[in-house]
Amino acid sequence: MSPMSNHRARSSSPSSDQPTRRDLLVGAAVAAVAASAARHARAEGAARPVAVASANGLEAVRRAVERMAAGVAPVDAAVDGVAIVEADPEDVTVGLGGLPNADGVVQLDACCMDGPTMRAGAVAALEGFRHPARVALEVMRRTTRVLLVGEGAARFARSIGLPEEDLLTERARKIWLYWKANMSDRDDWVEFPGQVDDPDVAWYIAKYGVIRPTGTINLCAVDAAGNIGGTTSTSGLAFKMPGRVGDSPVIGAGLYVDNEVGAAGSTGRGESVIEVAGAHTAVELMRGGASPTDACLGALRRIVSATRVPALLDDRGRPNFDVKFYAVNRVGEVGSAAMWSGGKFAVCRAGGEPELLDCAHVYEKV
Amino acid sequence: MSPMSNHRARSSSPSSDQPTRRDLLVGAAVAAVAASAARHARAEGAARPVAVASANGLEAVRRAVERMAAGVAPVDAAVDGVAIVEADPEDVTVGLGGLPNADGVVQLDACCMDGPTMRAGAVAALEGFRHPARVALEVMRRTTRVLLVGEGAARFARSIGLPEEDLLTERARKIWLYWKANMSDRDDWVEFPGQVDDPDVAWYIAKYGVIRPTGTINLCAVDAAGNIGGTTSTSGLAFKMPGRVGDSPVIGAGLYVDNEVGAAGSTGRGESVIEVAGAHTAVELMRGGASPTDACLGALRRIVSATRVPALLDDRGRPNFDVKFYAVNRVGEVGSAAMWSGGKFAVCRAGGEPELLDCAHVYEKV
Numbered sequence: 031m032s033p034m035s036n037h038r039a040r041s042s043s044p045s046s047d048q049p050t051r052r053d054l055l056v057g058a059a060v061a062a063v064a065a066s067a068a069r070h071a072r073a074e075g076a077a078r079p080v081a082v083a084s085a086n087g088l089e090a091v092r093r094a095v096e097r098m099a100a101g102v103a104p105v106d107a108a109v110d111g112v113a114i115v116e117a118d119p120e121d122v123t124v125g126l127g128g129l130p131n132a133d134g135v136v137q138l139d140a141c142c143m144d145g146p147t148m149r150a151g152a153v154a155a156l157e158g159f160r161h162p163a164r165v166a167l168e169v170m171r172r173t174t175r176v177l178l179v180g181e182g183a184a185r186f187a188r189s190i191g192l193p194e195e196d197l198l199t200e201r202a203r204k205i206w207l208y209w210k211a212n213m214s215d216r217d218d219w220v221e222f223p224g225q226v227d228d229p230d231v232a233w234y235i236a237k238y239g240v241i242r243p244t245g246t247i248n249l250c251a252v253d254a255a256g257n258i259g260g261t262t263s264t265s266g267l268a269f270k271m272p273g274r275v276g277d278s279p280v281i282g283a284g285l286y287v288d289n290e291v292g293a294a295g296s297t298g299r300g301e302s303v304i305e306v307a308g309a310h311t312a313v314e315l316m317r318g319g320a321s322p323t324d325a326c327l328g329a330l331r332r333i334v335s336a337t338r339v340p341a342l343l344d345d346r347g348r349p350n351f352d353v354k355f356y357a358v359n360r361v362g363e364v365g366s367a368a369m370w371s372g373g374k375f376a377v378c379r380a381g382g383e384p385e386l387l388d389c390a391h392v393y394e395k396v
Numbered sequence: 397m398s399p400m401s402n403h404r405a406r407s408s409s410p411s412s413d414q415p416t417r418r419d420l421l422v423g424a425a426v427a428a429v430a431a432s433a434a435r436h437a438r439a440e441g442a443a444r445p446v447a448v449a450s451a452n453g454l455e456a457v458r459r460a461v462e463r464m465a466a467g468v469a470p471v472d473a474a475v476d477g478v479a480i481v482e483a484d485p486e487d488v489t490v491g492l493g494g495l496p497n498a499d500g501v502v503q504l505d506a507c508c509m510d511g512p513t514m515r516a517g518a519v520a521a522l523e524g525f526r527h528p529a530r531v532a533l534e535v536m537r538r539t540t541r542v543l544l545v546g547e548g549a550a551r552f553a554r555s556i557g558l559p560e561e562d563l564l565t566e567r568a569r570k571i572w573l574y575w576k577a578n579m580s581d582r583d584d585w586v587e588f589p590g591q592v593d594d595p596d597v598a599w600y601i602a603k604y605g606v607i608r609p610t611g612t613i614n615l616c617a618v619d620a621a622g623n624i625g626g627t628t629s630t631s632g633l634a635f636k637m638p639g640r641v642g643d644s645p646v647i648g649a650g651l652y653v654d655n656e657v658g659a660a661g662s663t664g665r666g667e668s669v670i671e672v673a674g675a676h677t678a679v680e681l682m683r684g685g686a687s688p689t690d691a692c693l694g695a696l697r698r699i700v701s702a703t704r705v706p707a708l709l710d711d712r713g714r715p716n717f718d719v720k721f722y723a724v725n726r727v728g729e730v731g732s733a734a735m736w737s738g739g740k741f742a743v744c745r746a747g748g749e750p751e752l753l754d755c756a757h758v759y760e761k762v
Binding site for chain 1: 497509512513514515516520521539540541542543544545546547548549551552636637638639640641642646647648649652666667670671672673676677680702703704705707
């Protein structure tokens with residue numbers, strides 16, 4: 031999730047030649063073949079139930095598989111799983127304790143999709159409710175609609191009796207104030223003595239540096255019968271423009287489920303995922319016969335091809351940000367791929383322990 | 397756009413046999429072959445610039461083609477075109493004069509996408525600005541983001557100096573109050589003497605009956621060089637739950653543009669379009685070689701297949717609502733298809749007059 035490492039890779043790249051698009055695609059293919067994660071995931075077979083998630087979902091996939099083993103539908107199991115991370119104040123990119131927008135307000139986005147009915151639910155820019163994926167599920171179940179945003183989403187959550195609370199933890203507030211102090215020399219906020227010595231601020235600086243985190247949890251689940259569900263939940267890009275919504279609540283971008291094919295979701299730079307309809311692209315590639323890993327790599331290649339704004343490219347013409355896709359097909363094979371090497375994803379199967387596997391990748395960090 | 401006619405079709409269908417999925421697909425294929433609109437659109441060649449839009453975009457396509465002929469980029473030309481409809485208080489489904497949400501507040505949704513850069517912009521649940529497509533364009537141009545919603549979207553529009561105004565016309569208010577009076581016997585509002593004799597209310601009843609309109613304008617444009625842009629703009633489903641957002645501002649659902657392939661957009665029941673990532677599906681089908689008309693029919697077939705909730709099916713298992721897709725490929729061929737027969741779409745080419753053509757369709761209204 032840290033584009034900083036991409037910038038580091040830039041300066042130490044073994045070759046400074048500008049790659050052609052063909053080079054990029056060949057590189058991606060090589061990366062795909064070399065990806066031990068993909069081989070591992072397929073070699074271990076396709077035992078179901080199975081859940082695949084972003085790396086922060088290690089406990090979430092365990093819970094989702096437990097729920098499915100107990101007969102819970104995949105979409106409900108997925109929402110139950112991510113609730114662990116939504117409620118965890120230590121994860122500053124999802125739910126309670128998520129980093130706020132530029133105004134210091136936590137605005138959450140989430141969606142879910144149920145394969146058997148092909149119904150979806152979603153909320154965006156939701157304030158005051160720590161479990162946006164649950165709210166999305168309730169939109170799907172209680173209304174004829176899919177997406178509620180802003181105050182309307184909060185009114186809905188309030189009306190069904192979900193507990194309302196301030197989601198801004200003191201830790202997230204301190205990190206936000208550090209961002210405000212260091213954002214610009216042309217405004218009135220400055221760093222005060224000792225500000226960076228605060229443990230929470232020091233932790234943030236060590237983990238993210240000057241990069242605004244885009245963390246998110248995506249979880250897709252397939253039950254023993256081959257039914258599929260998924261969810262994506264996030265607090266969005268840290269310090270975002272108020273009202274900004276990324277790919278997480280956008281069906282087809284941050285999540286897509288087709289009960290006859292499989293499911294896919296994403297984390298990372300959401301705008302780039304929206305602009306290629308990333309999760310839907312991955313599902314379409316699986317529909318055409320691609321493995322989950324190859325489907326994720328194919329969606330990433332679309333992002334490589336669609337990234338044309340110079341500010342988003344490094345000096346070798348590569349996207350200077352990270353995106354990861356996660357996918358599972360209906361038989362239970364899983365896969366994941368990231369724009370840059372070094373990524374992990376979480377998988378759990380019936381009767382097994384959750385584990386972190388290596389994502390395939392398009393570009394090698396050097 | 398009127399599902400009422402579908403209900404009429406139900407009672408007078410020549411056969412009451414429940415169709416199998418295969419029957420439906422065969423029926424769609426027959427409809428595609430029979431669609432004179434498709435033949436017409438392809439037969440007249442692919443002169444560019446060209447613009448294709450929903451039927452309410454007859455003047456919009458003219459303006460878009462004029463703009464492109466004058467050198468304006470397709471995405472700007474598209475946004476300029478739909479501005480005619482957004483500013484027209486007579487169209488109660490878009491912009492100024494759009495029917496409000498259940499609270500009587502007009503909330504607008506729109507997006508745009510620029511093929512050459514593959515960048516997109518979007519706003520949802522925007523209050524107080526009559527040209528949401530223009531706001532979406534400014535999000536694309538002035539920020540690193542794609543989607544702004546709710547109060548954040550309004551703040552952005554306000555900050556760049558766009559004029560703020562109350563978009564609820566007296567006509568729309570009277571129609572909303574008529575809806576409130578007739579929505580339920582279990583609330584406190586009742587129809588007052590003479591309410592339905594008001595010309596605005598009588599017009600509404602004659603045009604829409606008890607159906608809540610879902611009108612929208614979608615416009616996709618290809619310039620002489622083959623560059624592509626598009627936009628979709630709406631006031632959304634009439635009397636919607638506050639904060640409800642349909643497919644119009646969802647990149648991949650209500651609009652998708654790929655400069656190497658073509659563009660597609662939609663109008664009609666937005667949730668059903670979101671659940672199949674409709675516009676992206678149509679573009680993917682064109683990428684695979686389908687004509688614009690066949691791509692639109694293919695996206696509709698996905699909706700047929702994904703519509704599984706009994707309340708959305710008629711007694712023959714057919715979707716009891718309408719959706720229309722509009723598409724253009726990079727060489728300038730256009731097409732459109734609707735779930736139900738009788739639909740029209742608007743096309744204009746360089747040097748020609750705008751015209752309304754027949755949409756292909758999946759099901760024949762009897």
